[in-house]
Amino acid sequence: xxxxxxxxxxxxxxxxxxxxxxxxxxxxxxxxxxxxxxxxxxxxxxxxxxxxxxxxxxxxxxxxxxxxxxxxxxxxxxxxxxxxxxxxxxxxxxxxxxxxxxxxxxxxxxxxxxxxxxxxxxxxxxxxxxxxxxxxxxxxxxxxxxxxxxxxxxxxxxxxxxxxxxxxxxxxxxxxxxxxxxxxxxxxxxxxxxxxxxxxxxxxxxxxxxxxxxxxxxxxxxxxxxxxxxxxxxxxxxxxxxxxxxxxxxxxxxxxxxxxxxxxxxxxxxxxxxxxxxxxxxxxxxxxxxxxxxxxxxxxxxxxxxxxxxxxxxxxxxxxxxxxxxxxx
Amino acid sequence: xxxxxxxxxxxxxxxxxxxxxxxxxxxxxxxxxxxxxxxxxxxxxxxxxxxxxxxxxxxxxxxxxxxxxxxxxxxxxxxxxxxxxxxxxxxxxxxxxxxxxxxxxxxxxxxxxxxxxxxxxxxxxxxxxxxxxxxxxxxxxxxxxxxxxxxxxxxxxxxxxxxxxxxxxxxxxxxxxxxxxxxxxxxxxxxxxxxxxxxxxxxxxxxxxxxxxxxxxxxxxxxxxxxxxxxxxxxxxxxxxxxxxxxxxx
Ligand code: SF4
Ligand code: SF4
Numbered sequence: 001x002x003x004x005x006x007x008x009x010x011x012x013x014x015x016x017x018x019x020x021x022x023x024x025x026x027x028x029x030x031x032x033x034x035x036x037x038x039x040x041x042x043x044x045x046x047x048x049x050x051x052x053x054x055x056x057x058x059x060x061x062x063x064x065x066x067x068x069x070x071x072x073x074x075x076x077x078x079x080x081x082x083x084x085x086x087x088x089x090x091x092x093x094x095x096x097x098x099x100x101x102x103x104x105x106x107x108x109x110x111x112x113x114x115x116x117x118x119x120x121x122x123x124x125x126x127x128x129x130x131x132x133x134x135x136x137x138x139x140x141x142x143x144x145x146x147x148x149x150x151x152x153x154x155x156x157x158x159x160x161x162x163x164x165x166x167x168x169x170x171x172x173x174x175x176x177x178x179x180x181x182x183x184x185x186x187x188x189x190x191x192x193x194x195x196x197x198x199x200x201x202x203x204x205x206x207x208x209x210x211x212x213x214x215x216x217x218x219x220x221x222x223x224x225x226x227x228x229x230x231x232x233x234x235x236x237x238x239x240x241x242x243x244x245x246x247x248x249x250x251x252x253x254x255x256x257x258x259x260x261x262x263x264x265x266x267x268x269x270x271x272x273x274x275x276x277x278x279x280x281x282x283x284x285x286x287x288x289x290x291x292x293x294x295x296x297x298x299x300x301x302x303x304x305x306x307x308x309x310x311x312x313x314x315x316x317x318x319x320x321x322x323x324x325x326x327x328x329x
Numbered sequence: 330x331x332x333x334x335x336x337x338x339x340x341x342x343x344x345x346x347x348x349x350x351x352x353x354x355x356x357x358x359x360x361x362x363x364x365x366x367x368x369x370x371x372x373x374x375x376x377x378x379x380x381x382x383x384x385x386x387x388x389x390x391x392x393x394x395x396x397x398x399x400x401x402x403x404x405x406x407x408x409x410x411x412x413x414x415x416x417x418x419x420x421x422x423x424x425x426x427x428x429x430x431x432x433x434x435x436x437x438x439x440x441x442x443x444x445x446x447x448x449x450x451x452x453x454x455x456x457x458x459x460x461x462x463x464x465x466x467x468x469x470x471x472x473x474x475x476x477x478x479x480x481x482x483x484x485x486x487x488x489x490x491x492x493x494x495x496x497x498x499x500x501x502x503x504x505x506x507x508x509x510x511x512x513x514x515x516x517x518x519x520x521x522x523x524x525x526x527x528x529x530x531x532x533x534x535x536x537x538x539x540x541x542x543x544x545x546x547x548x549x550x551x552x553x554x555x556x557x558x559x560x561x562x563x564x565x566x567x568x569x570x571x572x573x574x575x576x577x578x579x
Contacts, residue, residue: 001454063448063468070445071426074331080451081426136420136531137457208530209457211393215409216525216539217347221396226406229357229389232382235462239453309528310459313391313411 001138002242003303006060011128012157012295014054014087015150018121019158020047021094025118028097032107032114039169040101046165047158048094051124055087079134083127090124093117125154132302139207140306145198152194153260153295156187160264160284160291167277167284176284177275181268184287188268192261195298199253207309214312225315240308244301252301260294263287331425333418334434340509341436341475342415342536343495344518348543350390350502352408357388359497360412360473368478369443373466385462387473388412388494397545405545410503412494413460413473414527414535415439420455430470437509437536438477443469457531480505508536 024043027034035043059065072088074081097113099105129150132141163180166172211225212218233241244252267283267290364387365372375383391409415438422430422439429445430452432438441452441461446469453461453470461472476492479485489496495503506515515538518524524538563574 061449063450063463063465063470064446067427067445067447070428071447071449074426074428077332077423078426078451080424080449084426131451134420134424135454137455209528213530214457214528215393215407216527216541217393217395217407219541220405220544221398224394224396225391226394227392229354229391229411230386234383234389235385235453236459238383239450239463240459308454309457309531313459 001303001306001308002239003300004061006057008296008299008303010054010058010061011150012054012153012292012299013057014051015125015128015154016157016161016292016295017047017050017052017054018090018125019154019156020050020161021090021158022118022121022155023158023162025093025097025114025116025121028114029111029118032110034172034175035166036171037101037104039166039171041098042169043162043165044094044098044101046161048091050161051087051090051094079127079130083124083131086120086124086127090117090120093120121154122151125150137309138306139205139309140202140302143198143201145194145201149191149194149198152187152191153298156184156191156260156264157291157295159183159187160288164281164284164288167281170277173275173277176277176280177271180284181271181280184291185265185268188261188264188291192257195253195257202305207307209309209312211312211315214309225313228314236310237314240310241314242304243307243311244304249301249305252297256294256297256301258294259290259297263290263294331422331428331430333422333432336417337434337437338509339436339507340415340417340536341438341480341506342508342515342538343412343475343492344504344506344508344515344524344538344540345410346502346504346522346540347407347409348502348522348540349500350408350410350498351500352390352392353499354390355497355499356410356494356503357386357390359493360388361386363476363479363493364474367474367476369471369474371467372471373464375465383465385464385471387460387462387471389459402545405542407542410494411458411460412537413439413456413475414458414533414537415473415475417534417536419533421452421461424451424455426451438475439472440474440477441470441472443467443471446470457528457533458535475505508538 020043024047028040059068062068071081071084075085093113093116097117100110100113126147129147133146136142163184166180167176211223215223217223264287267287271280271283361372364370372385389411391411393407393409395405395407397405419439422432426449427445427447429442431440448468450463453463461470464471479492480490482490491505495505504515504518507513508516510516519538522540524540526535527539563571
């Protein structure tokens with residue numbers, strides 16, 4: 001599938017934003033005094049700006065963005081619609097929590113807002129993932145690894161940014177030099193493991209449909225496409241026919257793993273051992289940037305490696321051809 | 330409304346006969362021509378005379394080669410028109426966030442309301458048959474309408490109230506009718522010839538059916554003329570011809 005930048009930005013950045021909001025909600029619900037008011041507000045603002053930026057980026061993928069409001073209407077059956085509704089609703093607890101923090105509300109009010117925020121963040125990211133997992137036409141998306149992947153990567157992004165923000169705003173030492181680096185390292189390892197399983201899955205299994213079932217001609221024997229309906233590209237071959245060469249995929253997988261898993265673990269460990277404020281600030285900020293870059297590469301691959309069943313009609317020759325075209329451009 | 334309506338008794342659709350399609354693309358061209366100017370047009374062409382033209386078509390004709398099990402026989406060439414199958418339970422309808430993609434309750438035709446479509450392209454991703462093409466210029470999704478602006482068009486003569494592709498096909502490989510009615514001509518044709526669904530494993534239940542090509546006859550190789558010596562019997566011919574034969578064969 002064609003890896004559109006708007007959609008990659010949307011899923012990666014809003015996921016990180018909701019991860020941050022989820023963790024903030026969880027922390028405030030557990031211990032309202034762990035963050036000062038200012039610190040909590042900074043984390044809240046960063047998380048909601050990320051979420052909003054990601055959601056706005058998705059508008060660039062639309063042919064008629066001025067009608068985007070219509071997408072809120074079909075929440076009864078469309079996951080994209082549900083995602084839109086959940087995303088908008090999630091800003092209610094964001095504003096409520098902001099207001100409660102600003103007005104120094106009672107701990108119970110704060111906790112209530114924080115819990116609702118955490119729940120809404122999870123729901124929204126689940127809806128984002130379901131947009132893809134519900135498509136039976138794309139084998140690399142319609143499987144059990146994708147939803148946990150969206151949740152885990154959202155959490156990893158959120159944890160990395162929370163660590164950076166906590167370090168920069170001088171939060172509690174135990175949090176900055178122990179809890180958050182441990183959390184980042186554990187999540188990074190979990191993401192790496194999940195991705196390994198996912199990649200093994202897409203490398204060793206394939207969609208049930210074949211060119212024989214797509215044409216119904218399998219009853220006679222093997223079917224081969226000898227002539228496409230058009231000599232130039234069309235919408236389908238551009239959008240669904242994007243195929244990443246295997247050797248590039250392998251390199252990019254390693255790059256993604258290094259960025260979102262290896263480097264974050266390597267940066268978190270010294271921060272745990274040396275317990276220095278300056279070191280924590282540097283390592284935490286670099287980790288946040290690495291993780292974000294890693295999630296972008298991971299998301300790019302999520303699209304670029306996914307094959308759509310419609311390409312069966314064009315035969316494998318065409319997939320190769322469009323890969324060449326893509327690299328030539 | 331992108332919820333699927335309850336199954337309608339009437340299921341309008343096409344039956345495509347792969348046995349006789351000659352791959353002339355007349356259906357695709359007639360479709361483009363009608364729909365470019367029809368109620369659902371235009372079907373824009375981007376950069377039509379440039380280096381990389383890109384264009385919206387509702388119908389595309391593929392060509393396949395099918396190896397036959399029987400080794401002696403040559404492979405079979407099959408021309409294969411592909412367009413929206415107006416499925417009974419398609420995800421292209423239910424994934425739509427705006428209600429623009431819908432299935433008509435009265436006859437099962439699947440349409441896009443271009444005034445509601447936001448161009449998110451999710452429906453095209455959800456269609457396994459490649460029936461939907463996004464128009465960059467118009468910013469909306471476009472697809473086969475089963476020529477709804479012909480089949481119900483009372484300003485046309487009754488005989489012309491058929492999809493443009495069906496009217497154009499020079500070999501009559503395309504048939505239009507109600508596949509929900511077991512007694513209709515198309516349903517009988519499907520029953521008689523073993524019409525089948527494309528990608529049944531997707532569970533979309535296409536309404537359109539394809540008729541399988543008949544087994545080819547023995548093919549040509551054995552019949553390709555091996556040069557044989559010509560034998561003419563001159564014994565019964567006229568004396569003049571006998572004399573010429575003698576003279577010329579010397
Ligand atoms: S062929 Fe594709 S566009 Fe047409 S109804 Fe089926 S899924 Fe939808
Ligand atoms: S492209 Fe248009 S018709 Fe298709 S799912 Fe999006 S809004 Fe609906």
